[in-house]
Amino acid sequence: MEKAFKNLVKSNFPFLSTGKILVAVSGGVDSVVLAHLCKNAKINFSIAHCNFNLRGEESDGDEAFLLDLADALDVEVFTESFDTSAYAKDAGISIQMAARELRYNWFHQLSAALHFDYILTAHHINDDLETFLINFIRGTGLEGLTGIKTENEKVVRPLMNFSRKEIEAFALENKIQWREDSSNASSKYLRNKIRLEIIPLMEEINPQLLNAFTQTQSHLKESYDLMEDYIGLLYSEIVSKDVYGYRLKIEVLEKIPNTRAVLYQLLKTFGFTEWNDVYDLLQAQTGKMVYSGTHRLIKDRDYLILTETPSENTRKDFLIPEGEEIVMLPLGKLSFESVDKIGETGPHIAYVAKDKLVFPLILRKWQKGDQFHPFGMKGKKKISDLFKDNKLSLPEKEESWLLCSSNEIVWVVNQRADGRFAVTDSSPDILKITYSL
Amino acid sequence: MEKAFKNLVKSNFPFLSTGKILVAVSGGVDSVVLAHLCKNAKINFSIAHCNFNLRGEESDGDEAFLLDLADALDVEVFTESFDTSAYAKDAGISIQMAARELRYNWFHQLSAALHFDYILTAHHINDDLETFLINFIRGTGLEGLTGIKTENEKVVRPLMNFSRKEIEAFALENKIQWREDSSNASSKYLRNKIRLEIIPLMEEINPQLLNAFTQTQSHLKESYDLMEDYIGLLYSEIVSKDVYGYRLKIEVLEKIPNTRAVLYQLLKTFGFTEWNDVYDLLQAQTGKMVYSGTHRLIKDRDYLILTETPSENTRKDFLIPEGEEIVMLPLGKLSFESVDKIGETGPHIAYVAKDKLVFPLILRKWQKGDQFHPFGMKGKKKISDLFKDNKLSLPEKEESWLLCSSNEIVWVVNQRADGRFAVTDSSPDILKITYSL
Numbered sequence: 079m080e081k082a083f084k085n086l087v088k089s090n091f092p093f094l095s096t097g098k099i100l101v102a103v104s105g106g107v108d109s110v111v112l113a114h115l116c117k118n119a120k121i122n123f124s125i126a127h128c129n130f131n132l133r134g135e136e137s138d139g140d141e142a143f144l145l146d147l148a149d150a151l152d153v154e155v156f157t158e159s160f161d162t163s164a165y166a167k168d169a170g171i172s173i174q175m176a177a178r179e180l181r182y183n184w185f186h187q188l189s190a191a192l193h194f195d196y197i198l199t200a201h202h203i204n205d206d207l208e209t210f211l212i213n214f215i216r217g218t219g220l221e222g223l224t225g226i227k228t229e230n231e232k233v234v235r236p237l238m239n240f241s242r243k244e245i246e247a248f249a250l251e252n253k254i255q256w257r258e259d260s261s262n263a264s265s266k267y268l269r270n271k272i273r274l275e276i277i278p279l280m281e282e283i284n285p286q287l288l289n290a291f292t293q294t295q296s297h298l299k300e301s302y303d304l305m306e307d308y309i310g311l312l313y314s315e316i317v318s319k320d321v322y323g324y325r326l327k328i329e330v331l332e333k334i335p336n337t338r339a340v341l342y343q344l345l346k347t348f349g350f351t352e353w354n355d356v357y358d359l360l361q362a363q364t365g366k367m368v369y370s371g372t373h374r375l376i377k378d379r380d381y382l383i384l385t386e387t388p389s390e391n392t393r394k395d396f397l398i399p400e401g402e403e404i405v406m407l408p409l410g411k412l413s414f415e416s417v418d419k420i421g422e423t424g425p426h427i428a429y430v431a432k433d434k435l436v437f438p439l440i441l442r443k444w445q446k447g448d449q450f451h452p453f454g455m456k457g458k459k460k461i462s463d464l465f466k467d468n469k470l471s472l473p474e475k476e477e478s479w480l481l482c483s484s485n486e487i488v489w490v491v492n493q494r495a496d497g498r499f500a501v502t503d504s505s506p507d508i509l510k511i512t513y514s515l
Numbered sequence: 516m517e518k519a520f521k522n523l524v525k526s527n528f529p530f531l532s533t534g535k536i537l538v539a540v541s542g543g544v545d546s547v548v549l550a551h552l553c554k555n556a557k558i559n560f561s562i563a564h565c566n567f568n569l570r571g572e573e574s575d576g577d578e579a580f581l582l583d584l585a586d587a588l589d590v591e592v593f594t595e596s597f598d599t600s601a602y603a604k605d606a607g608i609s610i611q612m613a614a615r616e617l618r619y620n621w622f623h624q625l626s627a628a629l630h631f632d633y634i635l636t637a638h639h640i641n642d643d644l645e646t647f648l649i650n651f652i653r654g655t656g657l658e659g660l661t662g663i664k665t666e667n668e669k670v671v672r673p674l675m676n677f678s679r680k681e682i683e684a685f686a687l688e689n690k691i692q693w694r695e696d697s698s699n700a701s702s703k704y705l706r707n708k709i710r711l712e713i714i715p716l717m718e719e720i721n722p723q724l725l726n727a728f729t730q731t732q733s734h735l736k737e738s739y740d741l742m743e744d745y746i747g748l749l750y751s752e753i754v755s756k757d758v759y760g761y762r763l764k765i766e767v768l769e770k771i772p773n774t775r776a777v778l779y780q781l782l783k784t785f786g787f788t789e790w791n792d793v794y795d796l797l798q799a800q801t802g803k804m805v806y807s808g809t810h811r812l813i814k815d816r817d818y819l820i821l822t823e824t825p826s827e828n829t830r831k832d833f834l835i836p837e838g839e840e841i842v843m844l845p846l847g848k849l850s851f852e853s854v855d856k857i858g859e860t861g862p863h864i865a866y867v868a869k870d871k872l873v874f875p876l877i878l879r880k881w882q883k884g885d886q887f888h889p890f891g892m893k894g895k896k897k898i899s900d901l902f903k904d905n906k907l908s909l910p911e912k913e914e915s916w917l918l919c920s921s922n923e924i925v926w927v928v929n930q931r932a933d934g935r936f937a938v939t940d941s942s943p944d945i946l947k948i949t950y951s952l
Contacts, residue, residue: 216727290653301656302738
């Protein structure tokens with residue numbers, strides 16, 4: 079195995095020979111063997127060990143063992159102690175998830191602070207098989223069956239082509255000491271039940287289970303890649319991005335086969351759960367919406383519009399004192415300028431008789447019942463009707479600003495000015511207000 | 516369950532209420548329950564039972580039980596006895612595969628002869644789960660994980676949404692008798708090992724395993740469908756068909772991502788096993804080939820050409836007696852006509868001085884070393900050089916015919932005539948030979 083490892087480093091991971099490496103070592107056989115293999119391959123590495131304080135004296139014994147190991151290998155060692163149970167309770171996650179989060183957070187902190195180029199973990203093919211089965215038993219999709227995701231480009235798993243059996247054989251052959259995790263001996267954890275009960279039964283049926291699994295994984299990854307290529311292709315035909323979010327073109331979605339599956343792939347990272355409702359939006363009336371925890375999908379004529387669900391934060395009003403020159407908005411900005419006469423015009427510019435204004439001006443979002451006196455028109459008009467005339471989508475309505483003087487609307491920004499504040503021949507001061515992105 | 520079944524028939528399988536149905540009943544709880552459910556749902560059905568003669572008296576007992584069941588349900592019953600062990604031995608396949616083949620062959624014969632519209636089997640979700648795990652343990656790809664394939668549009672599996680547990684509960688509740696298969700009680704067969712040992716362990720981890728599995732299957736099927744849609748799209752860009760077989764355009768294959776995976780998907784049904792060699796063909800010299808049992812993939816300049824491996828059959832020579840008017844070839848035909856003078860010309864027509872010919876003419880394929888005297892040229896030329904000049908691909912060379920008089924080439928059909936048999940002013944009879952598709 080030592081030779082195989084050296085060849086592997088040479089051919090697949092040449093950067094390990096030149097970089098500064100951090101090896102994660104729990105004290106179990108896999109990671110201890112990894113440390114020995116790194117030493118034999120003359121890799122420049124340090125050891126990082128987490129004490130999760132989950133098994134009392136045994137955890138402390140692991141830590142002591144690690145200090146001895148580092149001493150014997152003559153490498154630097156970092157240890158850190160965590161109150162894993164408390165962290166899990168606070169975060170409302172499982173102990174195993176908590177340990178995972180704590181471990182990787184600390185590894186990344188260490189490697190940032192001390193300039194490690196790569197973090198090595200001792201994951202091997204059996205870990206992948208166990209993850210496959212855990213995900214399968216819980217219910218999953220193709221993504222969940224294609225194996226452990228590498229956290230980060232910095233994390234390298236050089237033992238991925240070795241089996242637990244090979245690793246243990248190497249340890250015994252070379253009289254390498256390691257620490258048995260007492261939780262390994264019981265079926266206390268899900269992973270152990272799979273490792274100690276289910277996988278051995280599968281190996282009775284096929285002694286070459288790990289090879290078969292490696293093949294299966296590689297086939298599934300190929301299929302997943304092809305599906306991703308296809309979704310990438312469709313993405314460019316279906317999705318466009320604007321300042322409000324993403325627009326999905328319904329015409330294209332309805333033309334392709336397996337629309338439901340495509341919608342799922344396009345939207346899977348946005349937290350939706352009611353996929354039937356999402357699919358039904360295609361046929362729904364304009365204005366219908368489906369919410370996820372963070373996002374909304376809105377039917378708007380020929381499109382589905384995906385935006386973040388607006389937070390209270392984005393709805394706060396701006397107060398604009400006299401003399402203010404620029405107001406930055408979440409999207410774009412307003413500039414205020416005193417001018418002598420009316421020049422360039424357009425919906426993005428308003429000229430206002432300054433003496434008619436009450437400062438500070440108020441810049442706020444639309445509310446139900448808002449009305450104004452459109453410039454050039456007799457009488458009042460509902461803002462909602464103006465929006466309708468302009469065919470605004472819901473996110474566009476939500477992002478529309480009303481510039482107000484006291485409780486009167488001066489300008490529906492970027493759309494229409496109010497006649498009551500229009501400049502006349504007798505206006506002493508003209509304020510030019512410009513909206514730009 | 517009875518109500519659920521009736522609703523299912525009404526909503527998903529309305530054709531079962533109107534058609535003439537054959538229900539496959541082994542005597543086990545699943546199929547006996549299916550027969551009872553069909554009776555209760557007033558479906559017009561007959562029963563088919565196979566005696567595979569694998570369990571001696573027990574098999575005969577099953578058959579007797581079936582006759583009683585049909586009697587009690589007042590439906591027609593067909594039984595057939597098979598020497599399954601001998602069939603398996605002859606065909607070199609497993610007993611289970613042999614039973615499967617014999618069963619479906621007979622069902623289809625029966626339904627063709629007696630005009631059954633549909634064949635019902637009692638497969639349920641647990642069968643699918645077992646198949647998934649068998650394929651997984653042996654090593655497979657996405658296709659192997661997406662479940663039992665329906666043999667045929669005629670075969671319907673109305674219990675697919677029910678679990679073994681529900682079916683057994685229904686049988687007990689309704690005091691339905693069935694036959695226990697003694698092989699079920701042991702771990703004799705692979706499927707039983709999975710059913711009785713592995714799945715119960717998985718259900719200890721997740722009691723909702725079957726629901727989770729149904730979800731997983733549906734996700735995997737969606738992914739598979741998307742991948743197939745993508746391959747269909749690429750197919751139209753990459754593959755063209757001509758009389759020699761399929762041409763795959765290398766330029767497109769090299770432009771897309773995951774070329775290897777795409778090649779696999781395009782060619783997977785043609786029996787190739789050496790996928791590295793297939794992939795390497797893209798960069799190989801023209802003329803390089805990879806063989807499967809039935810097909811060849813040939814690198815030919817800008818294309819990979821897929822053709823059937825020629826059998827001895829397609830290489831047989833034709834003897835053409837004097838006076839023959841039409842000779843049918845595997846691709847196209849030759850017509851022979853006596854004419855007064857030379858008319859329309861082209862590579863697909865040859866005019867020959869009939870008095871110079873020795874009958875019967877021989878129509879044969881090219882052999883190494885073949886030479887001729889090209890019309891309009893001094894001296895001899897190798898046929899292989901003519902092919903090279905004409906830029907023929909290997910299948911085109913193989914499909915080229917040489918029309919010969921004794922051991923001299925008269926015409927390289929559809930390419931070039933030989934000068935030695937050219938018509939002169941003194942030729943008494945002119946033979947016009949035309950090649951057409």
